[in-house]
Amino acid sequence: MTTKDLTQEALQQEALLTDRDDLLGLLELRFGAIPPEVRTAIEQIDKLESLERLILVAANLATWEQFLADLEVNNASFRIVGEYYRPI
Numbered sequence: 001m002t003t004k005d006l007t008q009e010a011l012q013q014e015a016l017l018t019d020r021d022d023l024l025g026l027l028e029l030r031f032g033a034i035p036p037e038v039r040t041a042i043e044q045i046d047k048l049e050s051l052e053r054l055i056l057v058a059a060n061l062a063t064w065e066q067f068l069a070d071l072e073v074n075n076a077s078f079r080i081v082g083e084y085y086r087p088i
Contacts, residue, residue: 012048019051023058031064041071 001009023042027034045051057070
């Protein structure tokens with residue numbers, strides 16, 4: 001690996017950590033304490049696009065149960081549509 005590759009990898013890892021923290025913070029703010037199994041599932045997500053999508057989902061869904069259902073689907077699509085999505 002070159003220095004440039006290592007720098008890109010470090011930036012990617014930093015972005016993943018930041019997005020995980022942002023998602024967990026948003027969930028705690030909106031829904032309260034996060035169960036350990038949900039926290040673990042989020043910490044295991046290794047795709048930046050998935051975390052970014054879940055941040056949007058967490059900001060737009062009305063209930064914790066709806067977020068959990070979306071988390072289980074683990075949809076790779078960035079688009080969020082449906083009757084449950086209502087911007088705050």
